[in-house]
Amino acid sequence: MKIKFLIFIITIATGLSFINAQERKNDTIDDQVVNVVKPYTPTISDAFKIKDTPKLSDSNIVKKKEVKYNIFSIPVASTFTPAKGKAANVDKAKPVKLYDNYASLGVGTYTTILGEVYLNHELSSTENVGGYFSHHSSQGGIDNVFLDDNFSKTGLNAHYSQKLRDFSWKVDGGVDLMTYNWYGLPEGYEDQASDIDPRHSFNSFYIGGKLKFDDAIIKDGSVRFRRFGDDQDSGENRFVAKTNFAIPVQGEEINTEFYVDYIGGSFDESYFGGDEINYGNVTFGLSPSYQMKQDDLTVSLGVRLVYLNDTEFSDNKFFIYPNFEASYRLVDEILIAYGGIKGDLQQNSYYQFASENPFVSPTLLIAPTDQRYNGFIGLKGKLSNNVSYNIKGSYYSEDNKPLYRLNTVRNFSFGSGAEDYYYGNSFGIVYDDVTTFSVGGELNIDVNRNFTLGLKGEYFGYNTDTQAEAWNLPDVTGSIFMDVQITEQWFAGASAYFVGERKDLFELEGSLTGDSIMEMITLESYFDANAHLGYKINDQLSIFAKVNNILNQDYQRYLNFPVQGFQALAGATYQFDF
Template sequence: MQNQIKYIITLAFLVVASNGFSQERETDTIDTDVVNVVKPYTPTISDAFKIKETPTLNDSTTAQKKDVKYNIFSIPVASTFTPAKGKAATVDKAKPIKLYDNYASLGFGTYTTILGEVYLNHALNRTERVGGYLSHHSSQGGIDGLLLDDNFSNTNLNANFSKQLRDMSWTVDAGFGLQTYNWYGLPQPLFDETTADMINEGHSFYNVHFGGKLNFEDAIIDNLKVRFRRFGDDQDSGENRFVASSEFTVPIRGEEIKTEVTIDYIGGEFDRNFYTEDAIKYGNINFGIAPSYQLKQDDLTVNLGVNLVYLNDTEFSDNKFYIFPNITASYRLVDEILIAYGGIEGGLIQNSYYDFANENPFVSPTLFIAPTDQQYNASVGLKGKLSNSMSYNISGRYFADRNKAMFMSNSVLGGATEDYQYGNSYGIVYDDVNTLSVAGELNVDINRNFNLGIKAEYFNYSTDAQSEAWNLPDIKGSLFLDYQIDDNWFAGAGLFFVGERKDLFYEEGTLVPTSPVTVTLDSYFDANAHVGYRVTDRLSVFVKANNIANNDYQRWMNFPVQGIQVLGGATYQFDF
């Protein structure tokens, strides 16, 4: 039976194999018959083969994990390598400049000029500090063509002490000054050497002053200042002035009203007037109060205030009350680029012999001193920054001064008995003057090593009683330059321009009197420069030159200035 089954299977296998090999070669081609699809295939979900998210593995060879054991054989190796410690990269910084609290400077120059300064500032402890200042500037003169000496000397000494407390700080100071000048502006060719030999042209001024200041923290009173000054000359003239002022803030309904209170007294006497032996006495005391309120809203800032002044003329027993506006405002049109500002202010200006002599040391000791009523000073302007290193300021002002003081040359007095009566001194005249001015200013600060400033201003005057605004220039301009060339070299320059001024020349009491003649003083240009070298952190040397153009201009009529002046010296800085 088994053999029969084997025969049957063998026969079936041969039949199948014979059919496979019986196909002809020419039939192994692609059939070109057309297949018509009766119904397209539509798959169903059940036809898809689903893959399990977590497959199972039925491989019997991975059913058990074999444990693997590792053996590490550590063998020590000798090494001399030592890694360097990590360090952050740094940026090289310039060596900081050592600043000193004290310095001394001394220089010598042409016209036998001596220039010296000593500034001292020392901290006694954390809260107390003491300081002092000494300056001296003198020249033996030597201007060509003069009949009288033109030497001068100016010496000032000041000392101060300050103390810082928890809620307040205070400072006291005192000083002394001595100035010597000459009335050398003798009109020529009216006088010759014979007349000059009879004149003692030298005169001197002195002043002694002391005062103090208190500053308060978190108090109604912000500060308190007092100052007393005694000023006089060698012609028996003397003047006393005392000024006290205080600022305090008063809160009213959540708003702060800032107020300044001032007391200003002046009293003095001249031994005689210009024409007679009669003495001149003057005295005024002012009481002022100036409250103001500041309003801020976005880019607008407005200060609203008023200045009230009561004047008591102690010599003539005359009293007056003044009301002055005190209003200012500013508005930021374009951030820091364009800021508009303006205001209208006023005040009572207390004139003094001290102020006149410092502005014009050739005044005669025969002045009449009176205050100036500046009724208003209206201003408008634009300021801002053109770039991070350049700023500008353009402004216009119009102010009205009643009883404005102006310098005017004294007349040539026939039969002169005083050394200042030969047309070689100055007096004071008063008039109502309205002034219009237009000014422009440009400042360039490229970096800490280069600074440049330019300013120019034009004036137009309108007088009442006087025919001219005596000795007031129509144009003023200035340029300042400072340049730190490198770590050692530094330089600077200053240029000044003053326009034309008017003065009056006339003779009185002569056999043939002359009519007053208006004299136009030429405009002048003065160029100054300096250069220095820092030898060490403490020591530096410098050279200065003034009036480089060597112009023989006259700041005051008949008073020519020195020509080109060159001065060299050294400055030493130190600490105690």
């Protein structure tokens, strides 16, 4: 093709030369005749190929010029519309609907009724009002009990709260009503049952409030007043006010707690008759503390100062207690060592004793307990993300520690005019200086939201000053609990606790010689197992069943006071919003 192209070019050039020769005849220059002897006929050997990449003969290095390509962009209206992307479908759990209110009702053996109602209503974005009602009662029916053993507990509470710009506050008030029986007759005194009306009741009214500041020296504060009494003309008033604030000192903060605790009350007479029992005192407490952190070490240094004014005996005392605590991370969250030593003046009350042991007699002497020190040391941490543990040992000393002890049987006072709690069926309070050594541990397993398991156990050793034993205090305690979400509808749980041996004193009023008959009695340890099962019908309604004392253990929590055997209860819970 290239040879044909060259022949074509030469032919055209020859033609142009011939035309030009014809035109020159008109020039002023003399004509010249060119005779072509032989036309040029090129051969293949006369054609040559130009090399694509010639070599430069110049010895200088020539830099190749960079070539840049660009275009002139002109905006145009595009009619192209890309299709919208669509996310892949992901299975999501249905969000759980949370309700502000619920009502629950259950009935069971021993004619047991259990009911609860909780209400909460949001008046505005900053205001809430609500209330709580609870009732638990049983008509009794414990085997081999010769007195009525029914009981009833009812509570009612109402509250109002508001959240403002710089602080929030809450007020609440309520009443509690409790009815029990001194049904624990000693063996051999069944014939006296017809002379006894064991029923007694307690009543309580309280009102209080709380304040919490967001950014202020004073962090929070609270006040609480409670009036507690019974149907035996006993009464008690208690008022407690507390506040926490931070004192700035050279760029650091000293956290401080201040409180005022007043208590005053009376009983008609002592257990062996006589004058009215009056008691009352007021305490003022101040607890400054400073916390410092350095790497894995955290130390809290403080002191607790308490001033006691006994209003009945016009006696004043001042106490200084240690308030020290420290912790050190030995291995991140896996192993944390901690320890400390603390102390406090603990205010005792008739309300506290009756709530813990409702079989006390209305003849108590109420006095505070001086916990001189409570030293403790332990290890805690996580074995994994789902398993945590805590091992702790303690040694503490308490002066004037209250102990429950069975009241003396006043057999010479039986009959007309005898009180219904004279028959060895009530408890009194004795005080003693007690030192206690304890060691225990707990393990919590939280596999996921559907399964939790916890275990706890503790051993106690007591040393008393004047009393023969630390009455009604166990040497060993243990507990276990478990909660399981079986399916979306089914849920279940179980719990069990073990209480070791306790000791009490049975004392019979002396004969004419004045000598009393006393016998120390050891209460056997007991194991109580419980379980529950529930089914969620829908988001609002669920049904449940509970069984307590599954092994039907015939044990005594306190001397002469056996508990109910196997118990079963079934009911329903309904959640709702207004």
